[in-house]
Amino acid sequence: MSTPVQRIAINIGGGYVPGINSVVTGAVLAAVVLGWEVIGIRDGFEGLLFPERYPQGGLLKLTPQLMESLAGATGCVLGTASNTDPFHVRTINPDNCVEEVDRSVELLASVQQEGIDAVISIVDAPGLSILLKLHRKGLKTVCVPKSAENQVAATHLSFGFNSALSFAVEMLEHTRQAAQSARKIAIVEVPGEHAGWLALQSGTAACADVVLIPEIPYDLHKVAATLRAKLKSDRTYGLVVVAEGAVPITGSQPQSNTPATDSLKSSLSPGATGAAGSHVIDHSGYAAETVALELQRLINHETYPLVLGQFAKGGPATAVDRQLGLGYGAAAVRAIHENRTGVMVAFQPPVLKFVPLAEAINKVRTVPSDSVFMQIARSLGIALGD
């Protein structure tokens, strides 16, 4: 490195997932060991782009003492930013006209002006492309992947997933008891627009009857047959877990009205488009509603849909996510120390590696057909809709 690193910054793009504070703590502690100063940029890059919005400053000095005081706390010390793309900052110009302005050059100048040598960005899949673009313009950046759905490619495990999984399993247990006493079939929708990890692993842990994931188009007649067989024995209830991106096989389309839109929330994220160029998800709850309604038509049993949705992305971090977060934060500092920027930290057991950002974008980490989790589910008699 031409000049030694003295000051690094951390920011967070996208929404909250449990464990963010652990990543920040890991980076702060590791940086302090190297004698570096660490500052946080509030709300993504907004602390630098809109300092006037922050009476106490858009930057926050991060110290081990501050992070210690936040140990175990939920929330995010720096705030998040789900909408700010420095290349398209919505602005009202002096003529009161709205326009999107490319402020990336200004952002890079602010980074330089603040004496920031490198930036650690904690982002989900959509944020990686923006960081790659900034890196191509000169920003020294290291990304840390967060995803409650564990769908970021190139890493075995994004932080936030384990906490979402624990929460989902607990909720499925609650739902099972409720379904048992109500003698109904509960259809529980969990996050997972493109990847079915959360549905598959939580459904397996809770010993659900059926798990439907985006990777396996489901045949509702087969799902109904599975449930009918179970209900013929001494069972009086059922538990079906459906990922929000689960879709029926061609030719067994639900009879109910297709979503009014059949189209996209469109793609800020790679892979967000479906086969016909349209988004695969219409809105949260649609997958559970569809399955519940159609199943009820096929079997002589009452169904009801439940949606975990955003609940699964909040709350405290599990021990696994706290460890992983600390490791990710420390590894990001190591990457900067080794002058390896333009990379994402990836957990590829047993090591934390650095993957070029260009290799991490435009992919979704989906459940492969030979996944051990699929094998476990099938061996437990859990139907996967195929």
Next chain:
Amino acid sequence: MDVLIANPTSLKGNVLNIQHFCTHDGPGIRTTVFLKACSLRCKWCSNPESIHRRPELAYNRAKCIGKKECGLCLKPPCPEGAFYVIDGTDDRVYVNWDLATDCGAETAAVCPTQALHMFGDEMTVDQVLAEVEQDGSFYRESGGGITLSGGECTVQADFCAALLAEAHRRGINTAIETAGNVPWANYEKVLPHVDLMLHDHKLTDPERHKKWCGADNSRIRDNFKRAYETFPNTKFIARTPLIPGVNDDETHIRAVLAFIRPHPNVIDYELLPYHRYGEAKYEFLGRVFEMEDFKSPTSESLAHLQAIIDEAFGRNRAPIKV
């Protein structure tokens, strides 16, 4: 472009589309010319491809023939990572819109099936009017003419003014659709050449206007009032795109009526029920359509609000169909 030049009919503007045989954009059968650029960002916008001034790239994946057959967009000059295929799916291309935002006509040109295409084109006043005049006989028969829409057509004020002035010179009736969020200087250039101004009153409260449309409405209201007074011979029709849960309330409708009724040249007030016809275009542009959970207003709600307007204008008429 908006510069004064010797021959105004050679002036160029960014045109999105020319639509023939329109019956809802003013009297008679009209040709509507959609211009690029808008100064607001209404969440319900049905012409998202008109928002930005420059021509922009769009993608229709249904037309892609895939990497095996083609794959031209996966190579230079297209930027690395902007286009990609996902292993395990069909081999048709996806777009990474974060990396493809700087792509333009040169990118669209590599696509043989026009799955990648451009929204918008640069045209002169003469070129636009040559196409518009193909419908001349319909205008004469029906009392129609040309309507400029957008986007916000008055953002390109010089082009807009030149186009309307030349249309007038050729005996064509002129109308514009405008939301009014432009400097008064733009209106000053355009309005002398306008026979009918269809103008939107989207929301009354400035803060709510800003939340839903991106900017407040203080200058819009000033512009409209000043336009009514400065151009007494121009006819105005006020309109409200009626969005349930946003502005379909009696208070807003009555506020608009109070604003327009003192001005006799405001000859009508129309309600435009919310629709989602533009939704597919958000897909083509890789943008998020935020209004997917919004429904069209009910016929009861529409009839109720229409009755208030009819009463204010002292007339009876059949309710509008949603």
